[in-house]
Amino acid sequence: MNKLKELLADLEPAIADIINQPGSPRAVYEPISYILSLGGKRIRPAMVLAAYKLYKEDYTPEVMQVAQAVEMFHNFTLLHDDIMDNSPLRRGQETVHIKWDDATAILSGDLLQIEVYEKLAEVGNVEILKLFNAMGRELCEGQMNDMQFEQMDVVSNADYLDMIRQKTAVLLGFSLQAGALLGGASAQEGKQLYDLGISIGLSFQLMDDYLDSFGDTAKVGKRIGGDILEKKKTYLWNEMWSRLDATAHQEIEAVYTKPEVEIIDFVKTKMDESGAKDYTLELAQKYTSKSLTALNSFDTPSGDKTYLEEIVKMLAGRES
Amino acid sequence: MNKLKELLADLEPAIADIINQPGSPRAVYEPISYILSLGGKRIRPAMVLAAYKLYKEDYTPEVMQVAQAVEMFHNFTLLHDDIMDNSPLRRGQETVHIKWDDATAILSGDLLQIEVYEKLAEVGNVEILKLFNAMGRELCEGQMNDMQFEQMDVVSNADYLDMIRQKTAVLLGFSLQAGALLGGASAQEGKQLYDLGISIGLSFQLMDDYLDSFGDTAKVGKRIGGDILEKKKTYLWNEMWSRLDATAHQEIEAVYTKPEVEIIDFVKTKMDESGAKDYTLELAQKYTSKSLTALNSFDTPSGDKTYLEEIVKMLAGRES
Numbered sequence: 001m002n003k004l005k006e007l008l009a010d011l012e013p014a015i016a017d018i019i020n021q022p023g024s025p026r027a028v029y030e031p032i033s034y035i036l037s038l039g040g041k042r043i044r045p046a047m048v049l050a051a052y053k054l055y056k057e058d059y060t061p062e063v064m065q066v067a068q069a070v071e072m073f074h075n076f077t078l079l080h081d082d083i084m085d086n087s088p089l090r091r092g093q094e095t096v097h098i099k100w101d102d103a104t105a106i107l108s109g110d111l112l113q114i115e116v117y118e119k120l121a122e123v124g125n126v127e128i129l130k131l132f133n134a135m136g137r138e139l140c141e142g143q144m145n146d147m148q149f150e151q152m153d154v155v156s157n158a159d160y161l162d163m164i165r166q167k168t169a170v171l172l173g174f175s176l177q178a179g180a181l182l183g184g185a186s187a188q189e190g191k192q193l194y195d196l197g198i199s200i201g202l203s204f205q206l207m208d209d210y211l212d213s214f215g216d217t218a219k220v221g222k223r224i225g226g227d228i229l230e231k232k233k234t235y236l237w238n239e240m241w242s243r244l245d246a247t248a249h250q251e252i253e254a255v256y257t258k259p260e261v262e263i264i265d266f267v268k269t270k271m272d273e274s275g276a277k278d279y280t281l282e283l284a285q286k287y288t289s290k291s292l293t294a295l296n297s298f299d300t301p302s303g304d305k306t307y308l309e310e311i312v313k314m315l316a317g318r319e320s
Numbered sequence: 321m322n323k324l325k326e327l328l329a330d331l332e333p334a335i336a337d338i339i340n341q342p343g344s345p346r347a348v349y350e351p352i353s354y355i356l357s358l359g360g361k362r363i364r365p366a367m368v369l370a371a372y373k374l375y376k377e378d379y380t381p382e383v384m385q386v387a388q389a390v391e392m393f394h395n396f397t398l399l400h401d402d403i404m405d406n407s408p409l410r411r412g413q414e415t416v417h418i419k420w421d422d423a424t425a426i427l428s429g430d431l432l433q434i435e436v437y438e439k440l441a442e443v444g445n446v447e448i449l450k451l452f453n454a455m456g457r458e459l460c461e462g463q464m465n466d467m468q469f470e471q472m473d474v475v476s477n478a479d480y481l482d483m484i485r486q487k488t489a490v491l492l493g494f495s496l497q498a499g500a501l502l503g504g505a506s507a508q509e510g511k512q513l514y515d516l517g518i519s520i521g522l523s524f525q526l527m528d529d530y531l532d533s534f535g536d537t538a539k540v541g542k543r544i545g546g547d548i549l550e551k552k553k554t555y556l557w558n559e560m561w562s563r564l565d566a567t568a569h570q571e572i573e574a575v576y577t578k579p580e581v582e583i584i585d586f587v588k589t590k591m592d593e594s595g596a597k598d599y600t601l602e603l604a605q606k607y608t609s610k611s612l613t614a615l616n617s618f619d620t621p622s623g624d625k626t627y628l629e630e631i632v633k634m635l636a637g638r639e640s
Contacts, residue, residue, distance in 0.1 A: 023457075028464035080430060084423035103404035103467060106426060110400060111460040113430070114453055117437055121449045129441045129449075133434055137343075140431040144348035147423060 003310040007046045014064045015042060018072055018115075031096045031108035032115070035075050038091045043311070044070040047172060048179035050307035051193055054300045055183030062123045063182045069119035070175050072112055073136070079109040081143060128178050135174040142166025154241065155233045161202065164235075169201025176308075183303070196294050203287030204315045209234035210280050213268055225264035231256075235283070240267075240276035248274075288316035323630040327366045334384045335362060338392055338435075351416045351428035352435070355395050358411045363631065364390040367492060368499035370627035371513055374620045375503030382443045383502045389439040390495050392432055393456070399429040401463060448498050455494040462486025474561065475553045481522065484555075489521025496628075503623070516614050523607030524635045529554035530600050533588055545584035551576075555603070560587075560596035568594075608636035 019036045021029040045067035052063045081087075082095040083105050089095060097105035120129050145163040149155045173194040180193045212227040213236055227234050241249070248270065255266045271277045291312045295305060339356045341349040365387035372383045401407075402415040403425050409415060417425035440449050465483040469475045493514040497505075500513045532547040533556060547554050561569070568590065575586045591597045611632045615625060 023461065025461060025464050025468060027468060028460060080426055084426055102422070104464075106400055106404055107460055107463055107467075109430075110433070111457065113433060114456040114460065117449070118453045118457070121446055121453055124446045126441055126444045126446070129437070133438045133441055136434040137431065137438070140348060140427055140434065141343065141345060143427055144345050144424075147427075148345060148347060 003307045004046060004314060007049045007307060008042060010049060010059070011042060011045050011067060014045070014068050015071065018068050027100075027104065028108055028111055031079070031100055031104055032075075032112045034099070035079050035090070035096055035108075035112075036072070038093055040074075040091060042071060043315070044074050044171060044175045047175040047197070047308070047311060050311055051176040051179030051185075052183040053307045054180060054193075054298070054303040054305060055185060056303065060182065062125070063179060065119045065123045066128065066175075066178045066182060069116050069123075069132070070171065070178075072119065073116045073132075074171060076109050076112040076116060077139065077143070079105055079112065084143070084147065123182075125182075128181060131174060131177060135170045138166045138170045142168075142170075149233050152233070155238050157235055157238050157242070160233065160235055160238055164205040165198060165202060168205045169198045172201040172204075173197030189298075192294070192298065196291055196298075199287045199291040199294065200312055200315060203284045203291065206235055206280060206284035206287065207316065209236050210277075210284060213264075213271060214277060214281075225260070225268075228264050228267045229260060236271055236276055236280045239279055240271045240274045243274040243276055244270065284316070288312065291316075323627045324366060324634060327369045327627060328362060330369060330379070331362060331365050331387060334365070334388050335391065338388050347420075347424065348428055348431055351399070351420055351424055352395075352432045354419070355399050355410070355416055355428075355432075356392070358413055360394075360411065362391060363635070364394050364491060364495045367495040367517070367628070367631060370631055371496040371499030371505075372503040373627045374500060374513075374618070374623040374625060375505060376623065380502065382445070383499060385439045385443045386448065386498045386502060389436050389443075389452070390491065390498075392439065393436045393452075394491060396429050396432040396436060397459065397463070399425055399432065404463070404467065443502075445502075448501060451494060451497060455490045458486045458490045462488075462490075469553050472553070475558050477555060477558050477562070480553065480555055480558055484525040485518060485522060488525045489518045492521040492524075493517030509618075512614070512618065516611055516618075519607045519611040519614065520632055520635060523604045523611065526555055526600060526604035526607065527636065529556050530597075530604060533584075533591060534597060534601075545580070545588075548584050548587045549580060556591055556596055556600045559599055560591045560594045563594040563596055564590065604636070608632065611636075 015036075019033055021033040021036075023029040048063060048067040048070055049059070052059065078090060079096050082090055083097045083102055087095055088098050093099075095105075096108060100108075120132060123129075142163050142165070145159070146167055149160070149163060174197070176193040176197040177190045181187075181190045185193065209227065212222075212234070213225060215224055217224050226232075227237070231237070244252075252267060252270060255263050258266075268277075292309070295309055295312065298305065335356075339353055341353040341356075343349040368383060368387040368390055369379070372379065398410060399416055402410055403417045403422055407415055408418050413419075415425075416428060420428075440452060443449075462483050462485070465479070466487055469480070469483060494517070496517040497510045497514040501507075501510045505513065529547065532542075532554070533545060535544055537544050546552075547557070551557070564572075572587060572590060575583050578586075588597075612629070615629055615632065618625065
């Protein structure tokens with residue numbers, strides 16, 4: 001993890017800079033500072049720098065501004081998603097709409113979004129602005145698909161994969177693409193790195209779904225089985241559902257009247273027996289392999305691949 | 321009104337273009353199309369064109385894109401403000417968060433905001449992007465100030481004017497400045513037109529406050545006295561309050577237990593007797609005169625001032 005640690009150390013002043021929100025009235029700036037200071041892995045700005053390192057060593061102001069912009073945009077989406085999803089907690093702390101109120105969370109989010117574009121205006125690269133906008137549009141579409149899927153009984157895994165591509169992967173794709181372009185990548189290389197970001201995002205999200213049911217509480221850092229109790233339409237759930245017959249569907253529905261421990265055990269058994277468990281893990285690993293193969297064959301005569309390589313492995317190998 | 325009609329006719333295809341929202345999933349695009357199709361005066365895009373006409377006659381694609389961007393941004397603010405202010409109606413129709421729900425209104429607004437920046441990226445002028453961002457930041461600050469003022473007993477008129485400058489005037493200022501810059505204005509001329517937009521915005525908002533209490537229902541197009549019944553901290557109210565003593569304040573508080581007609585009559589009498597009525601109207605007219613004087617002395621050898629002149633007079637003279 002030495003390479004990632006190095007990137008995070010490089011990012012520290014830039015992150016401190018965006019947490020510092022001196023504007024007035026305080027009521028609209030404090031929530032921005034609050035959500036940005038809750039932490040998180042800072043994986044998106046690290047990916048911007050890692051992609052830049054494929055080409056050059058010494059950062060320009062522009063690459064740091066893009067790193068700030070993606071972290072701010074990610075937090076903007078969290079701020080508004082938490083209202084839409086009615087989530088009370090974020091990283092163990094109260095969400096903005098709970099700590100303050102809905103109106104404050106909406107408005108602080110809107111202002112944070114404008115601050116993202118202030119960073120992009122400082123970068124002053126219209127091509128990167130256009131790529132960012134295309135990404136932002138897809139992310140909004142993905143959030144709407146996600147909300148609609150929660151109201152549906154059955155979601156196909158093709159639709160689900162497309163949704164997580166939009167909701168999670170495109171921002172990782174943009175982070176790599178923009179970092180690379182600022183390092184001097186060609187348009188074609190930029191596109192290859194975007195695709196690499198998509199693979200990383202898909203494997204990350206599939207692994208997330210997998211670990212929520214089959215992870216180790218100590219390693220994952222949260223209670224196991226939350227998705228199952230919510231009947232969340234994850235890849236794992238959809239795959240299980242599509243592999244089972246009507247009788248099994250009824251058995252699953254019936255178990256939801258029982259204690260939580262029994263529900264979780266029963267559904268995990270069905271996920272395992274149906275083959276959905278192994279299939280999901282294999283798919284996540286397939287995307288990780290795809291990412292590493294693409295990175296291996298990527299030609300960077302002047303740069304250093306080890307930063308990005310470490311990030312791919314870290315995101316894939318959170319638990320096995 | 322021939323000049324304004326001409327601008328509105330010029331705008332028609334550009335407005336039809338932004339109302340047309342063919343994206344998917346429909347659930348996030350339909351509310352955008354809906355709010356943009358509710359109409360309104362389209363005064364902001366008309367101001368972009370009117371400022372451009374100070375310099376050049378034939379529009380470029382860029383000036384139309386900025387005209388679209390300001391109309392979209394205005395509707396984005398309406399969409400989110402209606403959630404924050406809990407407003408059920410907009411232009412006589414259900415607001416988005418009522419017709420759909422809060423989550424849809426938040427997300428559609430976020431997407432509309434991204435579409436604004438797509439238009440600005442098409443324009444491809446980083447200077448205009450920076451001016452837009454500075455305007456957007458102030459507008460968010462103004463909305464927060466507005467919400468906070470509603471919780472306060474007393475608001476100074478200096479603070480109130482600053483709030484309406486942020487919440488209403490800066491977008492008019494940007495519209496003129498950006499239209500002019502795209503027509504070939506110097507930075508200094510752009511700034512002068514921004515200031516002109518601020519004057520127009522202040523006179524417009526003061527007149528709006530005035531007419532809500534002292535207008536003619538038939539001409540204003542809405543019921544008179546709504547602000548009074550809500551005890552809204554308008555310029556008119558604040559000015560009255562600051563001119564009255566504690567006894568009069570108590571009389572006003574006491575009247576709010578009586579029927580609505582009596583409340584409105586009583587408060588209007590106090591606004592009149594205290595001098596607040598005349599003072600507010602005079603201040604609105606002062607800003608209008610300031611706008612017209614600035615426009616008269618503005619040097620535009622190659623352009624046509626009559627478009628902007630007509631807009632200033634129309635906004636000021638909605639009723640006398």
